[in-house]
Amino acid sequence: MIRRNLSICLTLMLSLMVCAQTNLSFELRVLTNQKTALLDSIPNPLLGEKVNVQPHIILMGSEADSLPYKTADFIVSSAAFGEADLLAAFDSVYSFQVEAENGEMTSLVLWRNNKEIKNAQKRATRNNAYDAMENYLRTQTTPPSLLLTYLYWGSAAVLLLALLAYLFFTIKNRRDEKTMTSVQRETIRRKRANQRRHLISQSYLWILLLVLYAPIILILVYSFTESKVFGNWTGFSGQLYLNLFSGKGGTALNSAIINTVLIALIAAFSSTILGTLAAIGIYNMRARQRKAVTFLNSVPMINPDIITGISLFLLFVALGVTQGFVTVCIAHIVFCTPYVVLSVLPRLSGMNPNIYEAALDLGATPFLALRKVLVPELWPGMLSGFVLALTLSVDDFGVTFFTKGSGGLETLSTFIYADARKGGLTPELRPLFSLILLVLLSILIYINIRKKRQNK
């Protein structure tokens, strides 16, 4: 018992030390952040203006045009600028390099393919750049970013508190146990073991959830600041929300939103109708036929989106169809319908098969019987299929990417991808997805609460 307690204590101490260690390296980072913040306001030789961002990565060369360096704040592209510009930009880039040599800021500079220029420049401007930067830093001060400091110290404090509480309770329990009979001691130990198991299991879940949600929380937090760069806090502001609603996020974003909604609605509606009819048909088929069609139905679900996308892309290429809005809609119907079929089929097997025939016997046309008898029965399945199709369509990237063609059609997913590749997300995406998240969360919780109430 003592040995186990000791080992737990040791583990906790160890994690505390690790935490302290990260903290130490973090302080170094704060220091460098402070300096980078200063470096930001050094005029960018390319633009001739002060750049108010934290540089993470400086990218140079022809690859700057094509590669997805979203964190790059200085992008020097050889296509847009001549060699003279490259060299001019080099001084500011080189400053960071000097810092990296001092054992800090190593993560800030990324060089690709420009070793020769770099070496040439190294000889020429090393001292100049370094001196200029040092002078600049000496004359300026800015407050460090505090978010991470809080995070690290907070976690350290929580760990310390947990350790203290643990020690306190172990000592207290030991003292209490002395006055008990052995039977009492046994039951209380068992109870405590259960409690501990409960505590450990629940904290595992919550820690996992926290880690899983960390990026999402980050989006939520940074939707309340105006900064163009994701991850750069420039004070609390609701400006992005206003921008989003007044359509100031740029026409590209607006049209991407409209396209996404339109495509999702078209795909969901069509696939609900197609899928419901198909489900009714499949349900009434003979066993072997049904098996074949069900297998065929499961193929688009098993296929990863890249395969679905490529296969449809090849189909449209082979047919000579110009890809655009229509092809994306068709593609979305392809991967949405199977889910509708699967949502409707269980409702069919749950309903009385005779009422449709009864309706026909009473003189209804098949269409009327479908509308008055089948649809009301299948409604819940159709609805859940519809919602599922909607979310699948909104969330899709792979299939859309391959079927959208080169006509400039973008949905939100492809827009984000193009944006992230270019470097830097459109800031209005943050409030947009925060809102989507909140709406989803409230819907799911509402459904859950209602279900619970119904169960009672």
Add this chain to the structure above:
Amino acid sequence: MKMKKLSDIASSRRTWAWPYVLFLGLFVVLPLVLIAYFAFTDNHGSFTIQNLVKFFTQSEAISTFLYSVFIAVLNTIICLLLGYPAAYIMAMKEFRTPQTLAILFIMPMWINFLLRTVATVELFNMVGIPLGEGALLFGLCYDYLPFMIYPIYNTLQKMDYSLIEAAQDLGANRAKCFRKVVLPLSMPGIYSGIVMVFMPTVSTFAIAELLTHNNIKLFGSLIQDYITTSDLLNYGAMLSLILLVIIGITSFFGGDEEGEKGGLI
């Protein structure tokens, strides 16, 4: 007279699936056949196995392929190791976990995964994790963990709890009860979880690009590169066909439990 009418109706309702079967044929079967067609033809449409030979001789493609499979297997294992305990804790009554938690675990699946990935990259930048192989695994795990937890949770929840009680009554301790009763019963969930994580991971293309600043290329990115270059379209089709074969094998072993996804709402 009446019998004839009934059979008419039955057959007419069966025909309701025909538009869908036609649709499936045109937009699912034909495109898959086309992948094979393009894979075994050259630019001018004549038969060739050059693309297949190229795959096995060109070291870039085959090494990327093996690396992707390796990453996917690793990711599946990590997801299983992290996800199983979570699903177990949520599904077993003894832990008294609130139901809402299960929903919270599925929630991230509903947020655009690209945005999530971008946010993950940002998180790594803030905490100071370098982007590379570790970040790639971490990010993939982020994206696909819910797909592992959900099916396992589903099977565990449907499991007959009295079986565990019976095992305990008969003298099995916790570990033995888990090994002999719970684990075998949750195998279908594990299989479908593995399929649902492995298949998207092995074919992923945008996530890896964002998570590693395009320093690490996975098979999906390679296919994307070739397919979008019109000269190499046929070679891209061959790579897709190889991926398709892998997917086919996986889903064959995993059984088709994909229907689990349909019950999300």
